[in-house]
Structure formats: structure tokens, C-alpha cells
Amino acid sequence: MNETSPKFRSVTxxxxxxxxxxxxxxxVEYKAAxxxxxxxxxxxxxxxxxxxxxKGEEPIAFAHDCREGICGTCSLVIDGKPHGPHRGVASxxxxxxxxxxxxxxxxxxxxxxxxxxVKDLITDRSAFDRIQQAGGFITAxxxxxxxxxxxxxxxDDAELAMDAAQCIGCGACAAACKNASAMLFVAAKVSHxxxxxxxxxxxxxxxxxxxxxxxxxxxxxxxxxxxxxAACPKLISHDFIARLNRDYLGASIRSSFRQEPQKSEE
Amino acid sequence: xxxxxxxxxxxxxxDKWRRHKTEMRLVNPANKRKYEVIVVGAGLAGAxxxxxxxxxxxxxxxxxxxxxxxxxxxxxxxGGINAAKNYQNDGDSVYRLFYDTIKGGDYRSREANVHRLAxxxxxxxxxxxxxxxxxxxxxGGLLANRSFGGAQVSRTFYARGQTGQQLLLGAYSxxxxxxxxxxxxxxxxxxxxxxxxxxxQAKGIVARNLVTGAISRHSADAVVLAxxxxxxxxxxxxxxxxxxxxxxxxxxxxxxxxxxxxxxxIHPTCIPVTGDYQSKLTLMSESLRNDGRIxxxxxxxxxxxxxxxxxxxxxxxxLERMYPAFGNLCPRDVASRAAKRVCDEGRxxxxxxxxxxxxxxxxxxxxxxxxxxxRYGNLFxxxxxxxxxxxxxxxxxxxxAVHYTMGGLWVDYNLMSNVPGLFVLGEANFSxxxxxxxxxxxxxxxxxxxxxxxxxxxxxxxxxxxxxSRPRVDAPEFAxxxxxxAGRTDRLLAVNGAAPxxxxxxxxxxxxWTHCGMARTRAGLEQALREIxxxxxxxxxxxxxxxxxxxxxTLNQSxxxxxxxADFLELGELLCRDALAREESCGGHFREEHQYPDGECRxxxxxxxxxxxxxxxxxxxxxxxxxxxxxxxxxxxSVRNYK
Numbered sequence: 001m002n003e004t005s006p007k008f009r010s011v012t013x014x015x016x017x018x019x020x021x022x023x024x025x026x027x028v029e030y031k032a033a034x035x036x037x038x039x040x041x042x043x044x045x046x047x048x049x050x051x052x053x054x055k056g057e058e059p060i061a062f063a064h065d066c067r068e069g070i071c072g073t074c075s076l077v078i079d080g081k082p083h084g085p086h087r088g089v090a091s092x093x094x095x096x097x098x099x100x101x102x103x104x105x106x107x108x109x110x111x112x113x114x115x116x117x118v119k120d121l122i123t124d125r126s127a128f129d130r131i132q133q134a135g136g137f138i139t140a141x142x143x144x145x146x147x148x149x150x151x152x153x154x155x156d157d158a159e160l161a162m163d164a165a166q167c168i169g170c171g172a173c174a175a176a177c178k179n180a181s182a183m184l185f186v187a188a189k190v191s192h193x194x195x196x197x198x199x200x201x202x203x204x205x206x207x208x209x210x211x212x213x214x215x216x217x218x219x220x221x222x223x224x225x226x227x228x229x230a231a232c233p234k235l236i237s238h239d240f241i242a243r244l245n246r247d248y249l250g251a252s253i254r255s256s257f258r259q260e261p262q263k264s265e266e
Numbered sequence: 267x268x269x270x271x272x273x274x275x276x277x278x279x280x281d282k283w284r285r286h287k288t289e290m291r292l293v294n295p296a297n298k299r300k301y302e303v304i305v306v307g308a309g310l311a312g313a314x315x316x317x318x319x320x321x322x323x324x325x326x327x328x329x330x331x332x333x334x335x336x337x338x339x340x341x342x343x344x345g346g347i348n349a350a351k352n353y354q355n356d357g358d359s360v361y362r363l364f365y366d367t368i369k370g371g372d373y374r375s376r377e378a379n380v381h382r383l384a385x386x387x388x389x390x391x392x393x394x395x396x397x398x399x400x401x402x403x404x405x406g407g408l409l410a411n412r413s414f415g416g417a418q419v420s421r422t423f424y425a426r427g428q429t430g431q432q433l434l435l436g437a438y439s440x441x442x443x444x445x446x447x448x449x450x451x452x453x454x455x456x457x458x459x460x461x462x463x464x465x466x467q468a469k470g471i472v473a474r475n476l477v478t479g480a481i482s483r484h485s486a487d488a489v490v491l492a493x494x495x496x497x498x499x500x501x502x503x504x505x506x507x508x509x510x511x512x513x514x515x516x517x518x519x520x521x522x523x524x525x526x527x528x529x530x531x532i533h534p535t536c537i538p539v540t541g542d543y544q545s546k547l548t549l550m551s552e553s554l555r556n557d558g559r560i561x562x563x564x565x566x567x568x569x570x571x572x573x574x575x576x577x578x579x580x581x582x583x584x585l586e587r588m589y590p591a592f593g594n595l596c597p598r599d600v601a602s603r604a605a606k607r608v609c610d611e612g613r614x615x616x617x618x619x620x621x622x623x624x625x626x627x628x629x630x631x632x633x634x635x636x637x638x639x640x641r642y643g644n645l646f647x648x649x650x651x652x653x654x655x656x657x658x659x660x661x662x663x664x665x666x667a668v669h670y671t672m673g674g675l676w677v678d679y680n681l682m683s684n685v686p687g688l689f690v691l692g693e694a695n696f697s698x699x700x701x702x703x704x705x706x707x708x709x710x711x712x713x714x715x716x717x718x719x720x721x722x723x724x725x726x727x728x729x730x731x732x733x734x735s736r737p738r739v740d741a742p743e744f745a746x747x748x749x750x751x752a753g754r755t756d757r758l759l760a761v762n763g764a765a766p767x768x769x770x771x772x773x774x775x776x777x778x779w780t781h782c783g784m785a786r787t788r789a790g791l792e793q794a795l796r797e798i799x800x801x802x803x804x805x806x807x808x809x810x811x812x813x814x815x816x817x818x819x820t821l822n823q824s825x826x827x828x829x830x831x832a833d834f835l836e837l838g839e840l841l842c843r844d845a846l847a848r849e850e851s852c853g854g855h856f857r858e859e860h861q862y863p864d865g866e867c868r869x870x871x872x873x874x875x876x877x878x879x880x881x882x883x884x885x886x887x888x889x890x891x892x893x894x895x896x897x898x899x900x901x902x903x904s905v906r907n908y909k
Contacts, residue, residue: 020820038540038654047543049824050766053815059824063333066506067546068648070431071337093651118477119821126454129334133446137439138398142318142717145389145396149353152407162400162425165432169336193398 009035009101013048015060016108018117021124025117027106037097041084042067042074044096061120067092069233072168075175076121077108082172082231090170090233110175114182114218125171127217128185135209136189138199157195164191166234176231179220184228186210187244188236194247204251211248268523268881270894273678274378279900280360283382286679287722291729298323300733303724304471304486306458306513308335310430310437310709311692312492314716317440320449322721324728327484328441328450329473331457331508331826336438339494339506340712343430344551344645346414346422347394347709349387354411358419360384365901366417367707370597371672371700372853372869373903374529374877376896378679379697386718387710391423393717397436401425413595414553414706422706427551427644433709437716456482457826458513459754460747461489461520461688464737468517468688472747474755476826479819481751483739487731488687488724491517492716495671495693497530499834499841500783501775503668504536504549510830511837514675514694522683523879523892525676525696527837528845531703531854532784533669534601537652537662538621542772547667548652550624550645552705555594557629557641558662560585560601562622566612573615573623573661584608592908599702599854599867600908602666606784607865609665616663625661666784670708672699672854673844676879676894680723681715684879687731689724691715696877701853755818758828763811767827770805770812774798774831774838782842787858791846795839802835840880840889847891850874871903 010033018025032048039047042064049059065073074091078084084094099105107121115123153161165188173184190207193199199206222241229238275286293301302325305316313335316328332338350363364384368375391409395401401423402410414422425432444450455476462470462483470485496511497503518524535550561583563569563576584604586593594601605622608614615621630638635658639646646657653663674696681689681697692712699707737743777797781790805811812831816822850870851860860868877894 036541036543038652039543040545043543043545046545046768050768053766053813053824056813056815058816061821061823065332065337065508066339066342068342068548070342070428071332071339071506073333073337088647089651093648095651095654097654122821125333129336129442129445129452129454132336132439132442137443138396139443140393140396140440141321142314142393142440142721143389145392148351148391148395149408151395153403154407155403155405158400158403161398162402162432165400165425165435166428168431169334192400196398196400198396198398 006101007037009037009096009099011035011099011102012104014104014106015121017060017120020119021116035096037095039096040067040092041076041078041094041096042092061122063122064092069093070168072170075110075123075170075172077110077175079106082110082175083233087230088233088235090168110171112171112174112180114180115171115174127219128169128171128182130217131182131186131210131213132189134213135202135206136193138193139202140198151197153196161192161195164188164195164236164240167236168234170233172231172233173228174219176227177220178225178227179223181222181228182214182219183222183241183244184232184236184238186214187240190247191240191243203247204254207244207247207251208255267890268684268879268892270523270676270684270879270892271678272376272894273680274376275679279377279381282378283385290722290726293725293729295323297733299325301325301728301731302327302486302736303488303490304329304484305490305492306471307338307492307494307694308332308438308441309338309340309492309494309692310434310712311716312338312490313434313437313441314713315490315492315691315720316450317437317444318717318721319724320444326444326450327453327486329453329456329458329471331455331476333455335441335452335454336435338434339509340434340709341431342506343709344427344549345553346412346424346429346706347390347433348414348417348421348706349391349423349710350384350421351388351391353409354420356419358421362419363387363421367698367704368700368901369906370702370704372702372867372906373700373871373875373898374526374852374896375698375700377898377900382719383698383711383714386714389718390710390713394433394436397439399425399432399436412553413556417704430709433713437713459516459751459829461517462743462747463520463685464741464743467686469737470739470744472744472751474751477821479822481748483744483748485736485739485744487728487736488689490689490691490720490724491675491694492691493694495674496837497668497671499774499838500668500778501771502539502544502547502779504533504547507545510833512830512833514690515833515837517675517683517685517688519882520685521882522685522688523676523881524673524840525877525879526673526844527841527880528782528848528855529672529701529853530668530841531598531670531672532602532666534598534605534666535624535664536667536669537649538616538618538665548648549667549669550649550662550664552598554624554642554645557638558594558624558626559583559628560594560622560624562608562613562615569613569615569619573625582608582613589908596908597702597704602784603856605666621663621665623661624664626657627661630658670703672696672701672703676877680726681719682723682727687727689720691720701855755825755829758812758825758832759814759818761806761808761811761814763807763809763813765813767812767814767824767831770801771831771834773801774835777801778838778841782845785856785858786845788846791842794842795846798835798839798842805832805835843889844878844880847878848874867906869905875903
């Protein structure tokens, strides 16, 4: 980071404003002055919004919550990059010191067919929830769990599962992909659960159901450009996509040969 | 006056829960689907409760203001979750976890509730592992533990620095499974704005759809609030920006008692404030205190010097000096107050003078930089992102910040409030942490309540309700609540005042932080009790108060925030009232008038060994202070000593 840059700076924002789903949107310019270099990008938007509110204009709607990079709510495309210029951080962890004094900054919502714009910079990412509901779980009824240390898990497997499990569900992977593919998201979920012994019973069913749901929701296919992992705030590796493909292929083959259990007569 | 019957089962401490479970009534499996339960919130407590109740066969509706249940703020918990597994063979037991929690809470929690929490802690780990939570493991494949936040045993389970995230994703996956199977109806981006009480029982809620602005009524046989804590009343805190008290506050105004509101936790290791634009404070996990050493310069004139140029003998490692037995690992309230004290003495570091050093040079010498990176790398990265400083080279600067609220809605042993049918779980209730919460105990309580307590206790309540007896949403009570909600929204828009919501929130936060923060005095609290009502009046004064642009019929984030801050302006007053009435110091509640000569908390067990449960009496009347005595049958109340 630039140690010599001045403490305060002024920038011009070009912000996508869209009143509602399906409405026409456009870029609107705003000036933001006297910004402390240690201010976060979202705090800068707070200041701009307070100014707009006092002028009686509608503030810029943007999604945010924890502001520490873990909840996955924030979802800005800053100068064409989901979550802005730095690798491995979410929009809320982007600071004004990353921008030159006088910079013109373009701020847009995700552009993904399966994530329609709700308002301004907010998109509807419930498609991810629907993928999860299709199979992103290990069925373990409350109260039915065996003693936790009954099943050892090799440390390397646990670590790899944790690498995948870090996904914050922000959707930047789909936003960064020219095909708007959700493969990295699904790969992370499938790998996390599939790497653990607890996840084996539902492994085939899970990958088939999640991929089918993903495809049905209008996400595109993966063409291995890896923009997804470059944009991922948790730097989840695209290697998991290979694992997903392997799991999917195996499950498809097994399911085509599997004999359905006979249904007993009621 | 509210009837506060804690309904603690009789008998030996260790048998209470086991016996109570066998004595509670059950609901016939065929009848379960005839009962509808509303759960508000989808953090650890809300998601685990929703999933568990749905698996049992109840019809569950879950409401969250987030766009996905996975985003609830439990996700941000870093350090870990306690459980009395004794995997490390270091002498841990249910009793020891119970005792540590009681003592850590400075003897202001209920023995029976805390013992139950310790009992079910082991089940939580089993449940989470079965769901696929990737806890840290040893090379042999078994679960790893660490010691955490003032415990002398290693009983904390963790998933890197993201334990809350992984536990929440586990609960969320169970909730998702139930939602996919049609057992739970998810209402995302829906904010509960009122509780509906019919014939004295909680029978539904009124919610606002945050995208369309539509106000809807929902009827149920029981209502469960799992909406988290109210720390954002201070404006600056480690909470998510959206965290709010509205659901519990509206329940309070419908008759639920609010217990111990002044019991708030100030966490010692957060990144200091840099400017007035600041929207939140970021926690540095207290696991850092396992290897970091906390110090300030001995002389105030040294505080402007670079840390590295201050000689070893010119440094004051004040926690190690004051608390040699626990040192840097003493409990949060103790560590926070000590930091305040050295800063008040003019020895604080950083531009504002409100900071102390957390220094890893000794640990780097011992473990090497790589060793420190392996343990804490992600935290050092977070620190660098926020401050632009490299903590491997210069010590971190930290300062206490509001982190958790032990107070909350009053509940009995069954987690039911004094309004029958209204259950309150997790941080939203008051029951388990007394006046101070120990590290890694919040996740434990949220999941204990949701997975292992509410499934039993709600059935006991529902068994007494006739199936199909819940009121229709056109009942007059629903109409009145919906009218109130719409009217209040219109009023907020009509103020058309002179300053944005954030302006008022900052002013409220400053009053509370100054007068009801780490140290409280009678004069300060009385001043706050004059300033807050005046600020609230200004807030609502047309032309002068809050300015909320836009309309109620669309997504309007200013309007959402304005409603929440309006509630904080009322709750803030109750905090100060409670702090003023509690003429003692205990845990996170430190009244300067009540301290020992060495500056430690002086409890008054003769007069204040009780829960203060405030009962709403109307906007123009002071609330009533009810008390529930805390009868310690098994543990002897003693002076907390970490020296």
C-alpha cells in the first residue's frame, strides 16, 4: 500500500442507480471529498448517502452487514472487479487508501442473470439458497449424532474441507465469470461435505441435486478461465471445480447403473 | 406487577435437567403438524431451533431481515466454542465448565441454567461434527482443542479463526434441508416489527417485507425470538451494522420483562477507532492473548515514541503485573477495565491515546514468524487490511469495544418469557452469562438453546394449547398491531427533520459510551438519563429531528435504520436506569462508587444478588423494576480473584 499518499483525498463516483427490478438503470456521478485514507469503501458510501439524504435525494442502496468480510452480504463491483482492486478481500474490506486522490471510481451491482437487481447496487442472490436446499447438507437429525471422536478425520482432509468451507456465499465468483457460472460456489460446498466421512452417505445424491438446481436457475457453464477464484474474497481454489467435476461424473455413472430399491406395496 | 416464576426444578443440581426432561409434557406425533411456530432470527439459536423443531414435525416459519439465513451475525464469531469433553485429559468436567461460567459471570446468573448449558455442551460438538463442521483436528484425526479466554483447561473447539461461520453454516445447512423439504417456510428480508399478544399469550407477529415494504400478519401457536443482542445501541461495536434490538424491544413493550439491560460486555481486543466516519469496530480474537503480551509505556511522555524504541524496562506489562496468575488471559471485563485505566492515566498509545499494545515479539522469538503466522495468520491479515500496519514488525494496537450483551428478555428455566408462548433464545435472552460472558461461551449457548433446550420445553407449552386454536390474522389484536406498525413508519417519514439517522445514532452512542460504558457513576448516569430523553424528543420533532428520505412502499434502508435507532433511543434509557439502580459493581457493570481499593469490582450480594427485570408501564411512565432472587444452593458466592 502507498505509504506516501496523502491522508485525505477526493474521488468521483459513477454509481449504477436503478429504482427497482426490471426498471431501467443508469450511471449517476457523485463527488466525495475529504475522505480519510483509512476510511473503508462502505464508510465512504455512508458519508455520500448522508449527504444525499439531507438533499432529499434517495441514498444509494447497497448490501452490507458485518463489515468484516465474513457474512458475504456486501457485493459491489468496483471498477469492473467484484469486491474491488485487492485480492482476497470483500467490498467491506476495501479502504480508500487503495485509490488515488482524484480517482474516478465506477460502482456497479453484480451482473448475473440468476441474481436480478433489486435496487441500485443490491441483487437477489436467493438462487444460492435454493442450491443449498437441494442438497448442500449432511442429514443429521438433532439428537441423533454419535460421539464426535468416534469417527477420526485425517488432518489433511479436515484442512482441505475447511479451505472449501470458508466460502462466504457472496456470489463474486459468478459475478466475475463471463458465463455467470456458479461452479466455484457449488464446488466449494460439494468438496467441503464430500471430503468428510460424515458426508459420504449423501455424496452422489448431493452433487447431482446441486448441479441440477444450479443449471436450472440460469447460471452458465464453466470454461475454466478461473476468474472466479481470482475474485473470491476467501481465495477458494479452482482446484475444487475439478473435484466437483470428478464427483459429478462418478455420481452420474453410478446413478445410471444403480438399481432403484424396490418399492414395497403399501 | 409481572409474575416472575423461574420454574427451576427442585432436586440436586446435576439431576435437574434430566428429571425435568422426563416430566415435561409431550405432543402426540400426529398432532405436531397442527402446531405452527414462528422463529425470528436465523443465527445459531434461531437456525438450530428452526431446524430441530421442523424435524420434530412442527410447522415452522422463520423470519430474518437478511437476504439469506446464512448471514446472521453469529457468522462473525472467531475464537471457538466450549464443551466439557475433557478430550485433553486436563481435568475438565461438566462441573468445572459450570463453575467457570458461574464465576466468570460474577455470580449473577442462575445455577440451574448454567449447569444445563455445561451438560449439553458435549452434545453440541457431536451434533456439529455429524453435520460436517470442519473443526481443527490433530494428526491422529481426533478433534483439537485450545485454551481460551480465561480458562485453565483446553476445552475450546475451533475452526481456524472462523468458528462462528462454520457452526452457523452447519445450522444453516440443517435449516436449508428442512426448507427444501417444505418443513420450514423461510421469510427472508422480513423484519419483525411487532409481537401480537392475544388473551395474554404470544400468538403471532407483524413483519415488514424490506424489499416491497408490505406489512404482513402471521399467526402461530408460539413465537420464538432468537434475534441476538443489542450492543448497537452504542453505535460503535463489533456487531454487524444491521444487528438491532427491535424484535425484543417490541416484545418488551408488549409485556415481556427486560432483564439486566446494563450487563454489557466490552471486549478488550478490538482495533481502535480512527475517525468519526467509522461504522464499526473489528474484533481481534482474544485467542491472540494466548501468545501476545499487552503493555503500555510506564511513563506517559513515552507514548508518542515508536514502540520498538521503548526499552523493555520502560514498558508496563500491566496485566501480568496486576494479575500474575492469569496474566494476559484474565477475563474480558477485567482486561478491558485495566486498559481503560492505563489510558486514563495518559499512557495510551496511537494517535488518539486510546489504545494499548498487543505485542508478539516474544512469541515470534519463541515460535518464529512462521509459527505465529500458522496460529494467527488470518488475524494479522485482517489487522493489516484495516490499519495498513504489519503486526509481525510492530505491535498491534488494541482498545476495548462493545461486543456482547448479557442482558436480554427475561426467561424462565424453559426459556419462556413472562408472556406465555413467547420463547427467547441465545443472546436475546439474559439467562446464562450473568454479568460477564466467558470467551467461546456465546456459540455454546446459542446452539444449546436451539438444539437441546427449546425442542423439549416448547413441546411442554404446546401440549397445553388446543391444536388449531391459534387466532386468525383478522383478529382485532393483529389489526391493531399492523396499524401501529404502519403508523409508526409513516411518522418516521413525516418527521422530515434536519439530520440523517446516523447523526442521532452517533450522539446516542457517545452518551452511552461515556456514561454507561466501562465505568459508570451516579452523576454520569443521571446526566445520561437527562440527555437521552432530550435526544429522543429531538429525533421525533418535525423539521428538527431525523430526516428519512424515500417512501415506505419500497426498499428503503434509511427507513429501516430509522426504526431501529428509534428503538435504541428508548432502550438506551433503560440501560442507564438499570445501571443506576444496581448500586454495586459486578462483571461488566462497574460503578466507580463500588470498588475495592485496588480498583476491583465490589459486589453487594446482600442487596443485589438478583436479576432486575424491567416491566414496561407506558411511554409516559417509568418502567417497573421487578426482581428475581438468585438463590445459590450449590456454589458459594465469593470474590472473583484472578490474581
